[in-house]
Amino acid sequence: MFPNNSEKIDDSFDHSPSKQVKSFQDIMFGLQKYWSDYGCVIMQPYDTEVGAGTSHYVTTLKALGDDYWNVAFVQPCRRPKDGRYAENPNRTQYYFQYQVILKPAPVNPQELYLKSLESIGFDLSDHEIRFVEDDWENPSLGAAGVGWEIWCDGMEITQYTYFQQVGGIQCSVPPVEITYGLERIATFIQNVETHFDINWNGRTDERKLTYGDVLKRFEREFSCYNFDVASVDILLNHFNDYEKECNKLLAHNLVMPAYEQCVKANHCFNLLDARGVISVTERAGYIARVRALAKACCSAWLKSLQEGETDHE
């Protein structure tokens, strides 16, 4: 229901384009708009815990096969081991990536990227942007590519990768993946020292909410959960169950649900790792088990594509 005229509504907010502070959410909107204008599908985050936007099925599975596919989305990421109980304002176990996949990689992705920075308020003549070699690899997903970390004034703000293989399978149409670290980009745009100081909602009055305001408690409680409280036996059972379920679903040719189980197993492994119960030798074993699931899912996906199945009508 719309409020009727008799009720007083707050219309005091400033929605003019000259608004002084570019908020955290403005940066997200800006990138959404930029890549939407480019023609990307604007996807929503994967609704299960992932360590990176790469794990979203719209990255992993869709990187395989010959179909054209441009997609962009915000992805909250969970890296249990990176938690610092909210005591380190630049290091958290939960943070946000902006993920772009362009498949095939166009002829000018570096230029597109630089323009996207300008579109969210970067003055490129006032910052040094450089492309520093960094070949990316995700052993759990059997994925690898070559590319760079992109530095802004000496700080890495983006990972840029030409995928070469996913799930151990060579990409027939190699995509480019551009992964923006949203917090770091916001610290530059807002000229603040820490992630927790980032202005989230753009207000400058008493209703201003910072990144710290929004997420500090979340950070603290999840750090405790990840490091100290999570039940190891339950997680171990979960891991085994997800693995079992993944294999069962693959037997039913349900590739996407199977892949989701694989992603969940991976997160369980990350939690167990943060709990410190996985020894060096066991670690390799767990990673290999997750990779086996990822590979099986990717193979099944590719096979279904070759058999003429598509996920769009």
Next chain:
Amino acid sequence: MNKELLIEFFTEDIPARLHKNAIVDARELFLKILCKYNIEYENVEAFVSPRRLALLVTDLADNTRPVSETKRGPKIGANEQVLNGFLNSNNKTKENLEERDGYYYLNIEIPGQNITSLFADIIEEFITRMPWQKSMHWYLEKDKTLSSYWIRPIRSVMCIYGEKPIEVYIKSLGVTTGNTTYGHRFLSNGKICIKNFTDYEAQLTENKVILNFDKKKTYIESELSQQSASMGLVVKSDERLLNEVAGLVEYPFIYIGNINEKFMSLPMEVLSTSMRVHQKYFTLTYPDSNIAPFFATVTNVPITETMKKGFERVLRARLSDAMFFYKEDTDVTLEAYANRLSNVVFHEKLGTMAQKIDRMMSIANSPEEHRVIALCKADLVSQMVGEFPELQGIMGRIYASEQGEVSEVCEAISDHYKPAGAGDNLPKTFLGSRVSFFDKLDTLVGFLGVGIKPTGSKDPFALRRAAVSIIRLIFNLPHDILEDEFTWYIETLITAYADQGIALSSSVKEYVITFLKDRLIVYLSETCPVDFDLCQKIVDKCDFSNNEFKNIKNEVIKVDKLNKQPNFDVIKSAYKRVTGILNNFVLSSENFKYSGNNEYMKKLYDKLITPDVNFENIVNISNLVLDACDNVLINDADDNIRNQNFTLLKLYINLVENVFPTSLLTL
């Protein structure tokens, strides 16, 4: 008329650490290709900068060199398919065949060909064969195919021959060549049109690209030292970093920034490593080599106030991390870290680092040695070494000092990684040398014992380096580090492995000795320097008893020197001949007096009874010996005469063996 050829591959950013090698590789490859196509030229130069790889050929002949040769084909009567293969590969038919000596022959006449028709092939071949360390391919949308492998995507190709643009389609890149390129990514505007190489270099400079790597590097180096000198500072020299930053920028700008005072309490190694590894910043010192609270960075664009703040801010974040690690690490004792080494795998077949330490203990002697061994690997599980693996040993030394270990132990902890191969410094302390020896010998025994050894250029566990280090430790230290027989160390380690239930091959001792001998031969032949075969002969005879091992280097040098003396062959042949005659003859009396009347033997006796042991005299005596052997029946039927002859010759052998090493005499 001879012309110039200029080719440029305009590409996305080429990894900085590869530029130097790429310049050499590209040139070599292009020379090979020109040679293959029989193209005549004066010179080839290659250039690599972040976004381009360019090739310049000067004084290129218009036509390829005509070729005329006779090729031998299959035997007459060979399989039809084989013959057709031969004909097809040379574009000939049966009519062209000649028959001679039971074989088919083809006369191949390739006339000189205008080289413009070859450019597309040459470029394609260069792209496919360029040896990048790790390359990628990308999708060519127009042609619906994958590109050739290259380090990063190539966006355009320029090809100018004799000041004229050459337009050819490069299939493996999906681009048509032309005469345009681009300048600096941020400091130039749009396409530039190129006439020839001189114009290319000039326009690039104008558009803020220094094409020549060495020129750029020298410029950076001199700017760095000038700017720091003006502040009374010195740049800590770092060739690798210099090469890397030169490869990161199209045009260099330099900024000297501040390190916040609160981080200056960190050890210099930590500050310096953190700046270099994470930020590619140079360390600055005062003239007395103490670290100064400044850093130098090289950028690709002119530096603004915002950037300066950024460079300093990111360093603060990095050093805060380092500070955090340092604090966490020093809250824990090295013993506590050492206890965690049972979780660190040394090698899957050779157990944990804790087990390695136990084995090293089994060959150690003094309490100090045991202390060093107990602590020397502890820093591997520290946070700082987790972050910066290159600080292994160094952090151990610093932490040991923090917890009050005696300075000799602290030094030995970092020293025990030295020398890392042929060029590295030897340990400064005797204690460090001993532990380094234990560590490296344990590594050799273990890996060789489970059948892991280097193959060709692959030596993933650096076993050759370990062997060379052992050799250097034994030879080059003022003190003798072998307190027990060398073979005892090997045997004791083998027992220690067995006690831990790690099964090594039963021939491991021979493996280790053979492996060391091989390295020893190479080492001696390179360092003395002495002929390889000579080293091999001497080393082969070495039984690795301590005396022989330690003296082998002197022996080799001595033998080599003697061997190069003229007339030494005379001594060798006399010695060889006499030992053949004498067999196992034993000298019976000390006071021998020759009472025979053979002139040859008499002469020999006179010389031998009061021998003058300079080289020339021994040569003279040897000549007398050879004369005697030629003219006297040494093995006389008369017992007394025979005995006298034998005794005389034995005296000669004793003299010679006293002066020269047997290894040399029997060479």
